[in-house]
Amino acid sequence: MSTAGLEGVVATQSGISSIIDGVLTYRGINIDELAMYASFEEVLYLLWNDELPTVEELNNLKKDLAVQGVLPPEIIVLMKSFPRDTHPMAILRTVVSALEMYDPDAYDMSPEANLRKALNIQAKISTVVAAIQRVKEGKEILSPKSEFTFAENFLYMLTGEVPDEIASKSIDTALILHADHELNASTFASRVTVGTLANMYAGIVSAIGTLSGPLHGGANEAVMEMLEEIGEVENVESHLSEAFRSKKKIMGFGHRVYKTGDPRAKFLKSMSKSLTTLKGKKKMYEISVKIDEMITREKGLLPNVDFYSASTYDSLGIARDLFTPIFAVSRTSGWTAHILEQYSNNRLIRPRAEYVGSQLRSYVPIEDR
Numbered sequence: 001m002s003t004a005g006l007e008g009v010v011a012t013q014s015g016i017s018s019i020i021d022g023v024l025t026y027r028g029i030n031i032d033e034l035a036m037y038a039s040f041e042e043v044l045y046l047l048w049n050d051e052l053p054t055v056e057e058l059n060n061l062k063k064d065l066a067v068q069g070v071l072p073p074e075i076i077v078l079m080k081s082f083p084r085d086t087h088p089m090a091i092l093r094t095v096v097s098a099l100e101m102y103d104p105d106a107y108d109m110s111p112e113a114n115l116r117k118a119l120n121i122q123a124k125i126s127t128v129v130a131a132i133q134r135v136k137e138g139k140e141i142l143s144p145k146s147e148f149t150f151a152e153n154f155l156y157m158l159t160g161e162v163p164d165e166i167a168s169k170s171i172d173t174a175l176i177l178h179a180d181h182e183l184n185a186s187t188f189a190s191r192v193t194v195g196t197l198a199n200m201y202a203g204i205v206s207a208i209g210t211l212s213g214p215l216h217g218g219a220n221e222a223v224m225e226m227l228e229e230i231g232e233v234e235n236v237e238s239h240l241s242e243a244f245r246s247k248k249k250i251m252g253f254g255h256r257v258y259k260t261g262d263p264r265a266k267f268l269k270s271m272s273k274s275l276t277t278l279k280g281k282k283k284m285y286e287i288s289v290k291i292d293e294m295i296t297r298e299k300g301l302l303p304n305v306d307f308y309s310a311s312t313y314d315s316l317g318i319a320r321d322l323f324t325p326i327f328a329v330s331r332t333s334g335w336t337a338h339i340l341e342q343y344s345n346n347r348l349i350r351p352r353a354e355y356v357g358s359q360l361r362s363y364v365p366i367e368d369r
Ligand SMILES: CC(=O)SCCNC(=O)CCNC(=O)[C@H](O)C(C)(C)COP(=O)(O)OP(=O)(O)OC[C@H]1O[C@@H](n2cnc3c(N)ncnc32)[C@H](O)[C@@H]1OP(=O)(O)O
Pocket: 005, 214, 215, 216, 217, 219, 248, 249, 250, 251, 252, 253, 254, 255, 256, 257, 299, 301, 304, 305, 306
């Protein structure tokens, strides 16, 4: 029996998100409704608590996120010490690991402390991602403001300016769309890690490392690289023909679970269209659509969440190497929800391997080899 990639294997039970007949839900609510009507903070509360928040609960969450979003000064010193060309995902992985050392709750495994840790990590990860760019640009690191939403704060901490409504709404929707996705590779990694009763920081560090690869979250950066390499709509055909000839995978297409399309992609395509038009970057959308048409026609593959998010983020002026870290900011909501769920009913995750190595043989002393 081939178990390559654990395709089709049901490895756990979860009440957080579901993908059934191509429909994605968070805690039973269709992602389409959440993307259209909810805020990221509401989704965060929903993922953690299995209920939408009341006005008071939502306001408290917003306040807590702003308060907890301030980085310890030691972390800022650490971030300034890294080589300038370090990839932001490596910085993020390292900084989240270091944050454990400044969290008084780090080794308290009570449910209350774990929920506090989830909030602490969620709040700080946005500040860290914005700070990665600020450090690179030699700018002062900013902290969140209590009057801003989570999405507004991210843009404010990144640019130093009060963000406009369109940019904030776009980031908010992107955060909602990327928040959780059943047992994707990074979420699975986080559950395996905390299944040993390692703490939440260890679980999130595993997840960040797993998200970074181009077959998973790293695909959004790779899509942008491809769009930039193609450069003009008229180059799409020759670029893709060459990729097909050399059997290169086209980033942002295909999916292990969705075979009739990723329900998140339509929102990102629509955001990409309006934002690229608004920001004078329509060409990136046109190149994307041409790629989409050709891949669908020639390979029968459809765009996943990573494809149109690239041109969406690019039109907002976000650096290409921050695309996957932004995915991590959003997915931290799902990772932490899954970690809390794993702790609530834990059993060590330890599958078996089918042995296909050498037959049983004797040890040969070194002088006889
Ligand atoms: C947030 C996310 O993680 S979404 C996914 C992000 N990743 C990407 O966009 C990377 C590109 N896509 C891929 O590599 C894959 O489609 C994955 C990793 C998403 C899913 O992988 P799997 O379920 O293992 O499918 P697998 O890679 O076996 O592909 C099945 C077939 O479709 C082909 N295929 C799948 N995706 C692509 C692609 N993007 N470009 C070209 N061919 C592809 C494979 O070459 C394979 O063909 P074969 O049977 O002739 O060998």
